[in-house]
Amino acid sequence: MTEVPVNTENKNVGNEKRIHELDSLFKPKAIAIIGASSKELSIGNVILKNLVHYGYTGQIYPINPKEPEIRGIKAYPTIFDVPGDIDLAHIIIPSRFVPQMIEDCGKKGIKSVIINSAGFSEMGEEGMALQKEFLANAKKYGVRVFGPNCQGIINADPQYNAYCDFTFTFPKPGSISIVALSGGVGAFIMQSLFDLDIGMRLYASNGNACDVSISEVVDYYGNDDGTRAIILYTEGFHNPKEFMDVAKRVSKKKPILAMKAGRTEEGAKAAASHTGSLAGVDIATELIFEKTGILSFQNEEEMCQAAMAFSTQPLPKGNRVGIITNTGGPAVIATDELVSAGLQLPALSERAKEILKETMLPEASIGNPVDVVATGGGTHFRSALDVMMDEDDIDAVYINFVTAPFTDTNEVARNIVEVNKQKRKPMVCNFMTNMSLERFQETAKILRDGGVPCYSFPTTAAKALGALYKYHKMQSRNIGKEKDFNDVNKKEAGNILQLARNENREFLTSAQTYQLLAHYKIPFADWRIASDTEDAVKAAEVIGFPVVIKADSSSLIHKSDQGGVAINLNNADEVRSTVVRMKALFDAADLKFFIQKYLPGGRELIAGVSAKKDLGHLIMFGIGGIYVEVLKDVVFKIAPVTEVEADEMLASLKASKLLDGVRGEKGIDKQLVTDIILRVSQLVTDFPEIQEMDMNPIMAFGDNAFVVDARIKI
C-alpha cells in the first residue's frame, strides 16, 4: 500500500478549508456502506458490525441492491435512495465499478469516500487507469478519497465512535492519534496501546493514498485539540517536501513519534515488494525526522511504550532525573539505561538528605537513587517523591515499585498517584508485580487510573523517560534560518550552468566548476589552465611552487585513478616532465592542464551534494582519506542547512576531535569550513538542476580552508 500523490491540490495542505474537508472523513454524521453484505466475515459485513459494536453515534446506511436490511439495519438499493445527507461512504465493490460509483457519490453530495476495495495502482497499468478515472470524477465533484486498497479510519471520540475499519481492536477514547502506511503495523500499534490500557483518539491507514495523504492526516491531527501525541509509521514519502512542511509545523505543537521501516537494504527490498514502489535504503526520511523535530524510533515496541508516557506526563525541563526504588538491582539497570539516553543523576541537596534521614526507614539508602527498601510503605514513597519534586536539580522522576508482599501496596500506589496528579515533573514507574493476583490488580488499577505510566521492566521505563527527554531536547533546539550570503553572484552562476547545458554537458569542465564556486565565494586553491608544456610552466611560476597538475578533459572523470594527477611539483623541470607524461597517457583532443597551488599539511575534508527527487538536496560532510574510506565517518543533512546544522555536521563526526587538533597537530578554523558548507547549500538551493557535487578534498588549516578538487553534475 503506497502513497502516490496524484491530486495536485494535495500540496496546498494546512489551509482551513482542507481541514474542514477532512471533518467529513474523521467526524462523519452519516455513513453509507456501499457494498454492505449480509455474508459473515466479508469486509462489507465486518465494517457494519464494527460501526454498530463501537456505538457509532451517526446514521448508517447499508447500500445493497438486493437486501432490505443487513444486521438489522435498513438497507438501500442505491445511495440515491438514501433519504438524508451522507458525509462519508465506504466503497467495497469491485474496482471496475468504482469510477461510476464516485460519480454517483459526487452527485449525491457525499464529501468523503473510503475505498476499501483493491485492484488499483497496486495492480499495474490497468488498475492505475481506473484510479486516474475515479480521481478525475472525485475532483469534478470535490469528493475527497481515502485509499483505495486501505483499512480506513477510526475516531474514538465518544461524540462519534466512528469505527470505519475492518480491524478488531476497540480502543477506549484517549489522546494519541495514529497514522500508518501499513495497515498491519497500524493495527498492532493500536492493539499495543489497547494492551497498555491507554486510549486512542484518531486512527488512519490510507493504503494507496491517491488523494488524502499521510501529510494531510498529520496536519489534521496537528489541528485536532484532542490529539496530544501522534504516532506515525511509514516506509518513506512520495512527497517528502509536503511532509516536511507539515511536520515542521505540527511537531512544534505536539510530539510526533515515528518509525520508518526499510532501514536495511533487505528491509527496503521487502518494502518495495509489498508496496510495489518505494525502493532503496532511504536515509532521507531519517534526515527529515531530524530536521523537523520528529522523534524517530527503530523499535515499534519502544515507540508504543514511549507513547504511554507522552499521553500522560508533562515534558521534563532538563536531563536530571531522580530515582526512587524499593529494590536494588532494577535501579542499577535503570541507571544504565537512563545514562545511556543522556540523562544524569545529580546528587541530592543537603536539605533533601536531611528530610529523608527523618522520614525513611533506618535501612533505607539516602541518595540518588533513594532506596526506600522493600519494607518501605506509602509514607516513605511519598516523602521521597515530595523531595524529588522540590529539588531544583531534578527534572524528572523514575520509580521502581515492586509489590512486596509485606507492604500495603495500594497505599504506595495512592501516594504515587497523588504526586503524579500535581503534574510538577514527569514520572515513569517500573511496576513489578504479578497481575494474576487480585490484590495487585487493584494496586495496578490505582496507578493506571491515576495516569501513572507503568512498565514491566526497568529498561523499558527508562527508555520511555529517555524519549520524553529527547523530545524536550528537540523542542529546545532552534536550528535557526539558513544563512543568506548576499555577496554571491547568482546571475553569473546561472549563466555558467546555462552554458554547460547548452554544451550538453553532464559534468561541468574544471574551469566552469571553479568559476561557479567563485561566484558563490566558495574558496578554492589558486589555479590556472594551461594547454601545453610551456604554458604549464609559466602558470606554475605565476602561482608559485610547489604545484599540483591535473589532466582535464571531458573524457576524464576519475583523474587520480588514471594517473591524471601529480602533486608537489617543485620546479619547472618537474612540471615539464609531468605534462609530457600526461600527454602521452591521455590521447584527448580537448586535453588541458589544470594547475593549482600545492599546500602540504592541513586536514583533508570532503563534502558532497546529491539531489533527491521531490525533496531537494542532501549535503554530505566528512573527514577525508581513511576516515571516509575505512570508518565511513560522514554526516548528512537536508539542504538548505542553517549555521546550527552546519556546526552540528562538524561536531557529530566520530573523529570530530581531529578538527580541534590532537597529538600536537594544530586544529582547523571550523568557521571557514562551515562557511563552505553554507555557501554550497545556498548554491544548490538556488540551482535545483545541480544533481551532484563532490568536493574532495577540501583542505583545512588553522587559518585557511579551500576546495582543492570539485566535480559538478547537472
Next chain:
Amino acid sequence: MTEVPVNTENKNVGNEKRIHELDSLFKPKAIAIIGASSKELSIGNVILKNLVHYGYTGQIYPINPKEPEIRGIKAYPTIFDVPGDIDLAHIIIPSRFVPQMIEDCGKKGIKSVIINSAGFSEMGEEGMALQKEFLANAKKYGVRVFGPNCQGIINADPQYNAYCDFTFTFPKPGSISIVALSGGVGAFIMQSLFDLDIGMRLYASNGNACDVSISEVVDYYGNDDGTRAIILYTEGFHNPKEFMDVAKRVSKKKPILAMKAGRTEEGAKAAASHTGSLAGVDIATELIFEKTGILSFQNEEEMCQAAMAFSTQPLPKGNRVGIITNTGGPAVIATDELVSAGLQLPALSERAKEILKETMLPEASIGNPVDVVATGGGTHFRSALDVMMDEDDIDAVYINFVTAPFTDTNEVARNIVEVNKQKRKPMVCNFMTNMSLERFQETAKILRDGGVPCYSFPTTAAKALGALYKYHKMQSRNIGKEKDFNDVNKKEAGNILQLARNENREFLTSAQTYQLLAHYKIPFADWRIASDTEDAVKAAEVIGFPVVIKADSSSLIHKSDQGGVAINLNNADEVRSTVVRMKALFDAADLKFFIQKYLPGGRELIAGVSAKKDLGHLIMFGIGGIYVEVLKDVVFKIAPVTEVEADEMLASLKASKLLDGVRGEKGIDKQLVTDIILRVSQLVTDFPEIQEMDMNPIMAFGDNAFVVDARIKI
C-alpha cells in the same frame, strides 16, 4: 546483596560431591522454617504460605517457641523437637542469634540453610563478624549456607514444588532456570516468564552469597537434566576465575543468557551503593561472557523474550531465515531487525516458487518474505511452512500472523503448530491479535500449547530469533587452546623479575624490560644503552642511522612528554647535540641513553596488559596515535588468549581495514602482530606478578613488526 566468597571450598566446584550437597537445597524432602510466624505479611509467614500454596510435596516444620501451630501446620519449639530428618532450614531470626542456630542446625544434621535474615556483611564490621562466626559453625558441621540476606530458592518440578522464597509469582513447571544476584531482578525475570506463559524450573537468589556462590548454582543447573536454558543476572563476580571455569563447561551443554548491570559509571555507582562492594565499570564481566560462550544482553526484556524461544525451539544450523507473513509492513520491520542481527534472507529455489505458485492465493507475493496475504488460511500458511522446512537454504522461519477477522485463525494456528512439532527448524511467531476477544484467545492457546514462541511485535520476535542464531554462532566458534611457545626462556625471565623485585622497583628499567621481552622472543627495535655522549655516538654507529634516543632514568616515566625522546637522528652530530640537550634537561644520577634503530613509515600499533584481581590479565590491542586517542579503537581479551582470539582482536577493530592497507599504503604482516600478542599473553600468564605492560608503539610493516617502547609494572 553481594557475593563474597569466604569458604575456600567454593573453588572446588563441579565435583560430584558438591552437586549432591546442593540437592538438599534444591530438592529438599523436609523443610524447617526457623522463625515461622503467625503474623500475616511477616516473612516467616509468607514463606510458609508460599510452600503450602505451591503444593510443596515434602514435610514442613514451622519452628516457633510459642505457637503450637501456624497456618494449620503443627509447629515445634525447637528443631530438636522435630521428629524426622530435615534437609533444609529457612532461618528468619535476628542476626545475632544466627551463629548459635547454625550450630544447632549442624547438630540436628540439617544439610542446607537459607538465611533470609539481614544484618551481616552488608551492614559493616559487626555484621561481617557475625557472618564469619556462623560460617565457621557451618563448616564444622558441613552445613551449606544460602544467603544470608537473600530471597531463597524455588524448585518448580512437580516432584518437589519447593517454593522457599517470599516472592509472589507461582510459575508453572518448565525448563528455564534462573539465578540472580539481585532478588528484585530475579523476581521480575520470573514474573516475565510467567507473563509469557512459559514455565520455569529452578530459581535462586542468594543475597550476600557467603557460601553457595552463583558459580556453584550455575554448575548445579548445568548438571540438572530438566534445565534447558539458564538465565543469569549479576552486577559482577568476586571470584571470576571460578565462574569462568564453570561457565565454560556449562555453556557447552546449554545456553546461558546473561545480563550484567552497572555498564555505565553511574550504574556501577548505583550497584556499589546497594551491594556495598562491587564498584567501577567492569569490562571484565562482558569479556568473561564472550570468552565462555555466554549470550550477553543489555536489555532484560529482550533476554526474557529470547528465553521463550530457547525453551521451545531447536537451534538454527546457520543464519538463513525464511519469512512467512500475512501482512506487509510487519515483514519489513522484521527484515530490518533480522538483517541487523546478522541473519540473511536467501531467495527461494525455483522448486519452492513453483510449489507456492500452485498453492497460494493469486494476490500472494511469492518470494522471501512469502506474503500469503490477510485472506490466506491454514492451507496457505501450511504450504509456505512446508516449503520453508524443505528448503536447503533456509535455517529458521519467522512468521507474522495477524488474526484477520475474515479467516479461520484457529486453523492457521493448528497448521503452524503441526509444523512446529516436527522440530525441523526453529520458528518464532509475531502473533498480532486482540487477546481480549474470546475467539483469538483460543487461537493463542493453540499456538502456545503447541510450543510456538509468540511475540507481540515484529522486532521482538526477530530479536529472539537473532539470539538463537547468535548462540549457534557462539557454539560453532572454537577458540582453540592458547599457543605454548617452547622457545621462551621462562627461567631467565623469572630472574629478571626477581632482580627488579630485589631492587624494589615498581617499573622495570628499560634494559630489564627489553631483556624480559627478549626471553619471550617478543621482537623489539635494535637497541644499545649508552652512558655518555661518545658512547651514544658509537652505539648509533653500530646500530646504523637513523636512530632514536630516549633518556632513561628511574625518575622518568613519561619520557616523551618531558622531552626525553628524539627521533630520526641521521648522523653523529645530531646524536651528540641530542645527548647534550638531554643531559641538561634531566639532572638524574642514573641517567642513561637508550638508543634504537629508527624505522620510518609503518603502522603504529599499541598493546597493553593489566592485571585484574582474581581473574588474571586483560590484554588490550589497538591502532596507535589518533585511532586510540580520538576513536578509542581498542579491543580487550582475557589472557591467556588463543590464536583465534588474537586474530579476532585484529579483525574486530573499527579501523581493521587499515591493517590490510588502504589508499595505496601497504598492509602489515598480521601474523607477526598476533605472535606478539600471543607471546605477551604467555609471558603474563607465566608471571602473574606483572601488573601492567604498555607496548606503545609497536611498529608494524609488511614484513616486520616490533615493539619500539615498552613499560612494565610489577
